[in-house]
Amino acid sequence: MSTEIQKLYDERLGRYQATIALEPTDRIPIASGSCYLAEVYSGATNQDIIYDPAKWLQAEMAFIKDFPEVDALRDNRVWAPLYDAVGCKTYKLPGRDLPATQQFQFVEEEYMQADEYEFLIKNPGAFMLEKFLPRVLGEYGGQDANRSHMAFLKAGxxxxxxxxxxxxxxIQLQTVCGMPQPTTGAFVAPFDVLGDVLRGLKAALMDTYRRxxxxxxxxxxxxxIMVRFALSTADPLRRYPIFVxxxxxxxMSPKQFDTFYWPSFKRVLERLIDAGYTVRAYLEGxxxxxxxxxxxxxxGKVLCDIDTQGDIFKAKADFGQQQAxxxxxxDSTFILGSTAEVTERVQHLCETVGKGGGFIINGGCNIPYDTKPENFRAMIDAIMKYGWYDKNIKPVPKAAPEPRAAIDALAxxxxxxxxxxxxxxxxxxxGNEALIQKPWDNLEAMAFNWLWTWSM
Structure with a gap:
């Protein structure tokens, strides 16, 4: 990496990290967690992005070239051949199940029966292998044993x-473009594992009354399980937040949330923070x-994306002094609005929510696919005009915090x-048993964590 690119990377990452930590920086970062516009801006289809890694990278580099002010970039998280190898039923994919220009869709069903809770609780690995995966991975667990075994080999x-x-x-985005990632690694809240892919929303909410x-x-x-999964996929250098x-x-009502959602979610967040990480949470809806x-x-440990249905001003007042x-x-402004409307909105946000830092201007958890490029440009130009705090500050990356607990003590x-x-x-x-045991246990752990890939 050239000295110039390294400097650009350090500046972008430092600005992003300082904002998350509620520390002073030079200006509001331009760092959407999911910039879907970057996928299709240069003409690639949604199918191109999830099937052809070279076209995906080319699309992002073209986007960065035209919008060099961006501080962090992430969009696609799906490589379709993995899903094809196992016949994954939880997603419909562009070019396979959907037109090539549409985005992927999640398919929610009751993949776990109501009487299987005790099996999940007592032996989560056996539950996944015997119950869940045969229901969601069409190539696994069928009558053709050879095909099933081959599917798992191909999946690995x-x-x-x-x-x-x-x-x-x-590596390419960092060394060629000086571009950091807004997140690395992921997990979902424990209740969302139940509500998304195991029981589905209706059944999971009914379960809060029935069982x-x-x-x-x-x-x-x-x-x-979610702590281990998050740490297995996170940035080992702890530069980037983990995504949830x-x-x-x-x-959920406040009573339901306080009883069934928050306690377990909070414990996952606390343990990841103890491991030295920050978290970027999409507060969807x-x-x-x-x-x-x-x-x-x-x-300063959790960056919370406020969805379009939320009130960004209320969020700032309610907890914006504690978390970014x-x-x-x-989203409608990005898609249907004028550049003047975008500029006016950004100026207002800079003068209100942006005061004191700890704020990133964004859409509702993402920059939509259908964003007008001129509106995205208007957002950047307005941030570059109204979003400065102190031009004398030179952002630099933060040193990775030392974990407050050993990984094995966390979960x-x-x-x-x-x-x-x-x-x-x-x-x-x-011979030396430790030389044999360590890789055995590591591979067992990796394989177990992989099982939960399909809960995302």
């Missing part, structure tokens, strides 16, 4: 290929009844076949 290879694609993309104790026990088990979309909270809870977390927030421009690591079981099966070993 495809997972490694996807990791290489994501790593190459990150509340089992819902709470399941969420408790999922705390450890929140899907079902906006449908209207979170206004719930977002005061972010005042309970350590200051992002948002403020309605239980589940394994389907622990080394103790395998060691007894083979009757002990002749």
């Amino acid at each position: 290879m495809a997972s490694q290929m996807m990791a290489d694609i994501m790593r190459n993309r990150s 509340p104790k089992l819902v709470l026990e399941a969420c408790d088990v999922l705390v450890d 979309p929140t899907h079902k909270a906006c449908f 209207d979170w206004s009844q719930h977002w005061h809870h972010f005042n309970e977390l350590p200051k 927030i992002s948002g403020g421009i309605p 239980k690591q589940y394994r389907v076949t622990p080394w103790e079981v395998r060691s007894k099966e083979i009757g002990g070993v002749m």
Whole structure:
């Protein structure tokens, strides 16, 4: 990386990190967590992006060239061949199930039966392998054993290929464009695991009345699983926040949220913070009844994206002194509004919500696919005019914080076949047992974490 590109990367990352930490910086960052416009701006289709990594990277680089003021860039998180390899039923994909120019869609069903809570709680690995995955992965668990085994072999290879694609993309954007990532790694709140892919929204909410104790026990088990999954996919250098979309909270009353959603979600957040990470949370829908809870977390550790249905001004008043927030421009303004309307909105946000820092101007958790490019340009130009705090500040990256707890102390690591079981099966070993046990346990942990890829 050239000295000039390194300087640009450090400036962008430092500005972003300072904003999350509620510390002084030079100006409001331009750092949407999901800039979907970047995927299609240069003419690529949605199918191109999820099937052809080269076209995805080319699209992003073209976007960065035309919008060099952007401080962090993320869009696609799906590599379709992995989903094809296992016949994943939870997504409809552009070019396969949908027209090539449409975005992917999530398919919500009851993939877990009401009488299976105890199985999930007692043995989550066996539950995934025996119940959940055969229902959501069409290539797995069928009558053709060879096809099923091949599907898992292909999935393992495809997972490694996807990791290489994501790593190459990150390196290229950093070293060629000086562009940081807004997030690396992901998880979902324990209740959302139930409400998204296991039970579905209707069944999960009914379960809070019919079997509340089992819902709470399941969420408790999922705390450890989500902590481990998040850490297994996070940036090892702890430069970037871990991403969490929140899907079902906006449908819950304060009493339901306080009982079933927040306690387990809070524990995951606290443990990731203890591990030295920040978190970027998409508060999807209207979170206004719930977002005061972010005042309970350590200051400057969670960046909260406020959706279009939320009130960015109320969010600032309610918890904006404790955590950074992002948002403020309605999606309809990006898609249908004029450049003058965008400019006026940005100026107002800079003069109100932007006061004192800790704020990123964005759409409702994303920059929509259908955003008019001239409106995105108008947002940038307005931020560059009205969004400055102190031009004398030279942003630099923050040193990675030391974890406050060892990883192994943060969450239980589940394994389907622990080394103790395998060691007894083979009757002990002749040499250094630790040399054999460590990779065995690491691979077991990686495989177990992979099972929960399909809960996202």
